[in-house]
Amino acid sequence: MARPRSADKRSSILSGALHTIASQGPSVSTAVIAQAAGVSNGSLFTYFETKADLLNTLYLDLKAEMAGAALKGLPTDRELREQLQFMWAHWLHWATSSPEKRRTLAHLDVSDEITAESRKTAHEMMAGIARLLEASRAHGPMQDMPLAFVLALLSALADTTTDFILRDPAKADEHCEAGFNALWRMLT
């Protein structure tokens, strides 16, 4: 496996892609990405076979980071509601404190360069969140819906709430709580 030497350079490229895609969308040229990474045009292609490869990698990295952030430190000994709220708050915190990453993720989510396989892998990264959600909806009105449906709703709610927090950061806590309450009412 011919892994290229410098991990630094690899992550520089990912970081360059992150910044430039956040502001210009996934149609930024590889030249611009390379420049933002402080790397040569051609080097980009020794670390990533194609532009699509780079995009998919970045997509998965960000998804993993997001899922990790949402679950890190989860107080598994507490009540379910508390655990879910913890996850919710951490999700929103990650999203609102990394607006560039979130923006890039949003761009990539609708890009047709992202393969079905990547989307599947990303879905699997949400397993921890899914488990929590599964338990939360177990005895409520959504117990018979496909779990994927409930997960999608959660995602949509989190995303919408994030939008409004970013628009009016002063009310971050308020919106966060209101969003969670809405979610909880939906589930139980």
Added chain:
Amino acid sequence: MARPRSADKRSSILSGALHTIASQGPSVSTAVIAQAAGVSNGSLFTYFETKADLLNTLYLDLKAEMAGAALKGLPTDRELREQLQFMWAHWLHWATSSPEKRRTLAHLDVSDEITAESRKTAHEMMAGIARLLEASRAHGPMQDMPLAFVLALLSALADTTTDFILRDPAKADEHCEAGFNALWRMLT
């Protein structure tokens, strides 16, 4: 008088754009759009000044159609809940029976070719829906949230529900109802 500008040809182009964007995203070339419309490359530009112009027009057409479909025949003499449910059902019906239009709309919604003005106009087209939602949340737990927030939640829920109906059309009614109940629990 010369050959008049043909309304047919204009809508052929819009329709060509609809089909091709649905499957290939808004980056389809104008040449492909023209071909899909059965029109010459150059003709596209006698009906739309630029590609962006075409995209914005299509966007507004679709938004208007969607909003219209959701509210057409609204039984204003019934209970609020019933009205909201009517709107919900018609929205979903439009979205699930016009999957190409919905897909194109989703593409355009995140395209940076759509101007702020178009987005504003599109927002205004949702006024009727907004009014209904305003009344529905008036006395419930979301009464103090920005209406735009609640509207965004509605949109996200509708969109997610549509996804699942398309994935499993046999359960259309079931999903439709479940989605509405979730919405109603959120609002009241």
Added chain:
Amino acid sequence: MARPRSADKRSSILSGALHTIASQGPSVSTAVIAQAAGVSNGSLFTYFETKADLLNTLYLDLKAEMAGAALKGLPTDRELREQLQFMWAHWLHWATSSPEKRRTLAHLDVSDEITAESRKTAHEMMAGIARLLEASRAHGPMQDMPLAFVLALLSALADTTTDFILRDPAKADEHCEAGFNALWRMLT
């Protein structure tokens, strides 16, 4: 000979071409010319077979007008020097008082749409001027040069002088005289 009906429309087109070429060069589109003429796109082509045809016609019209202006009222009973000076003054007067025509003529003179035949015809229109010049140089130092050479020098001098008059109109008379004196010194 199917001469189109309206002479008015024909000259409108020529006039539209005059104005637009003066300001935008001979690469103006036929659509812009037609618009400036208050005529439809297509009509231009019933009066002139091609754009090149229009350009050549305009070229010859302007050349003829210029040559005519230079010689009109020539006092054939006066001394040769006086006649030449009369012609010189009238040439400059035409050029400086019709700057748009002169500018268009300059554009057309270097355009590759103007055919060799047009250039030849234009040359023939200068016959009157040439005759005057021929007489003027007859006994001087340029008596053995090709007449065309002397004519070209005259043209170049007139053109350069016109440039400077337009740049500083207050000194029109002064420049006119200085230019003529230079010419006369060259010839005699």
Added chain:
Amino acid sequence: MARPRSADKRSSILSGALHTIASQGPSVSTAVIAQAAGVSNGSLFTYFETKADLLNTLYLDLKAEMAGAALKGLPTDRELREQLQFMWAHWLHWATSSPEKRRTLAHLDVSDEITAESRKTAHEMMAGIARLLEASRAHGPMQDMPLAFVLALLSALADTTTDFILRDPAKADEHCEAGFNALWRMLT
């Protein structure tokens, strides 16, 4: 280090532009220029940012070459008249022995792609010639004219003379001398 930008290729492109513009005018497509240079369509744009950039560069190169040729080896210890004649002869020699360059320069001189700045730079390149001319006309009848006017006359004379030499090369020396004598009579 990567493959360095090749000076050869750059001058191939300039040379391709020179040949094609000489015969087809400045409206030749970049594709044709690239082909004439034996270079790919896209490569042209790694050496010149835009077509206008290429045109302006070529313009200045040619102007510099012309001015250089006119003054190279100027016998500054000789009489003024002799110096001026030397410059005149070398100018004509360059122009008549590089007819393609001269033709291209004539095309570019009237092209609206050439910027005001380029024209200014080109003007400055004529400083040496201007100085010589200034001295030559100092005590003669043109002493009070703007120097730019006299310079323009010189240019026009040289250009016209060149035309006639190219038309009848056998009489090159004769025309060259006749032209110079005409110039000298004008100046003194």
Added chain:
DNA sequence: AATGAATGAGGTTTCATTCAT
């Protein structure tokens, strides 16, 4: 391995000319 020049297909838009009305 790193660099950036080389490539040529492809994108949007313009335009002279034709032709339906």
Added chain:
DNA sequence: CATGAATGAAACCTCATTCAT
């Protein structure tokens, strides 16, 4: 005859990817 929509061939420039250095 007048009109202006229709056409499709360019035009300039960008870009992902390859490859010489």
